[in-house]
Amino acid sequence: MTKHPVSIADTLKQAWQDLRADHPHMRIRDAAATLGVSEAELLATDCGNRVTRLREHWPALLGAVGTLAPVMALTRNAFAVHEKTGFYEDICPCGDVILITGHHIELCLSIGVWHSSFAVIEETHLGPRHSLQFFDTTGEAVHKIYLTEHADAGLYRRLVDIFRADDQSPYLAPPTDGTKQALGAIASSQDLPxxxxxxxxxxxxxxxxxxxxxxxxxxxxxxxxxxxxxxxxxxxxxxxxxxxxxxxxxxxxxxxxxxxxxxxxxxxxxxxxxxxxxxxxxxxxxxxxxxxxxxxxxxxxxxxxxxxxxxxxxxxxxxxxxxxxxxxxxxxx
Incomplete structure (x- = not known):
């Protein structure tokens, strides 16, 4: 008998809670790998609580980030993490690519492989930490945006309300076998600066x-x-x-x-x-x-x-x- 999606999500959420009880400092990326699921699947289990699924209106959503004042942009792969604090100011769509430039911020985003996004509240020893997190078709995180102490929390909450998706179920379908392009695969695009x-x-x-x-x-x-x-x-x-x-x-x-x-x-x-x-x-x-x-x-x-x-x-x-x-x-x- 096929399990109901909500039942699958509940089982996964309980497994994550048990894992955190044994390893309270384990990062969600490592927890997902341990449980054999994607980070996006694991994060979605908390929808309706401290996670809000967002609509897939990437250009508009990223454009609205510019109103939040300084934020921390995080892009990573398996072995390197790159963090920059600054402003999302000029948003320039170029087909499936969005170029973002601003004070201390320079991004080239291939939104053609993006699949889901969430607003997330995490508890830290310094208090709640708010972020916007974006995932590709395989469920891996491609980009995250964290509020800094100088960012406008009120505008952040308004942004989340505006882009809140109708579907807030805790279940996210397992990832697809998304095609992994090599870094620089869009280098031939004449649209890029x-x-x-x-x-x-x-x-x-x-x-x-x-x-x-x-x-x-x-x-x-x-x-x-x-x-x-x-x-x-x-x-x-x-x-x-x-x-x-x-x-x-x-x-x-x-x-x-x-x-x-x-x-x-x-x-x-x-x-x-x-x-x-x-x-x-x-x-x-x-x-x-x-x-x-x-x-x-x-x-x-x-x-x-x-x-x-x-x-x-x-x-x-x-x-x-x-x-x-x-x-x-x-x-x-």
Whole structure:
């Protein structure tokens, strides 16, 4: 006999409660993996309580985020988390892509693979934390937006009321076998601004491998960049979102397996246990040389991308290129 969807959701919710009782600090992403479901399925079990399912009006919803004042944008993949605090100001739809720029915020969102979204209230030791969370067809989180202490909580509640979906059942259908596009798969789109096209070229066959560096050399180049306060671009992405930091980095910290950048307005967390190496790639863009660093996992998938600052008149930073090419390589892949 087939179980009723609500009964399935109730069973899953109870399993999650039992798991949290044994592991009170376990993150929902890890809990979902432990229970063999997607994060979106697990989150939906709390609909009607501290979770509100939202309508799938992505451009309008993202546009309304601009009224909330500073928020924290979070985009991650399996091994890196990219957090930026700033404003969602200019929302520019380009087909299945939405480009967002604002003070300290730069996003390229592939909404064609988005499937569901929720407003979420989480209890923390600092009190309730409010967020908007977006998931793809596989139930994986592609992008999250957290209110900061300076954000307008009243406007947030009004936004949730406006975009509240009619269906608030705790059941979410199991994920589909969504096609996972590679980071930079939209690089050929002529609709993207030049700086996005230039950045994503590092993920195309036009990029020539110049060598691979090991994790110690990756730490060293990050240390040098922080010491020099050299402006760089740091990109973390997944099939549904790419998030960019443009500027220097400064405060570095190692915590267990995590290499962290802990700057005001920008945090980066990289799981070094997953890093197989970092590829130095070179290419030409409009008759100018470009050099990039692609941090890879064991399956040769890109975890994060770092490139130097680029000036339309002078090209990329010569200091960035010199630092990168001076690193000890462990040979081509």
């Amino acid at each position: 030049e700086h996005w096209q230039r950045l994503l070229l590092a993920h195309t066959p036009e990029a020539v491998l110049a060598g691979r560096i090991a994790t110690p050399a990756l730490r060293e180049i990050m240390r040098q960049l922080a010491e020099l306060l050299l402006p760089i671009q740091v990109l973390v992405g997944n099939p549904g979102a790419m998030q960019l930091h443009d500027g220097p980095i400064q405060n570095l910290k190692i915590t267990g397996p995590w290499f962290n950048v802990l700057d005001q307005g920008f945090n980066l967390h990289l799981n070094e246990m997953a890093v197989a190496g970092a590829d130095i790639v070179q290419l030409t863009y409009k008759q100018r040389d470009l050099t990039g660093l692609l941090v890879r996992d064991q399956n040769q998938q890109t975890i994060l991308t770092i490139v130097g600052q680029f000036d339309e008149a002078d090209g990329e930073s010569a200091l960035w290129r010199d630092l990168l090419l001076a690193l000890p390589v462990i040979g081509p892949v």
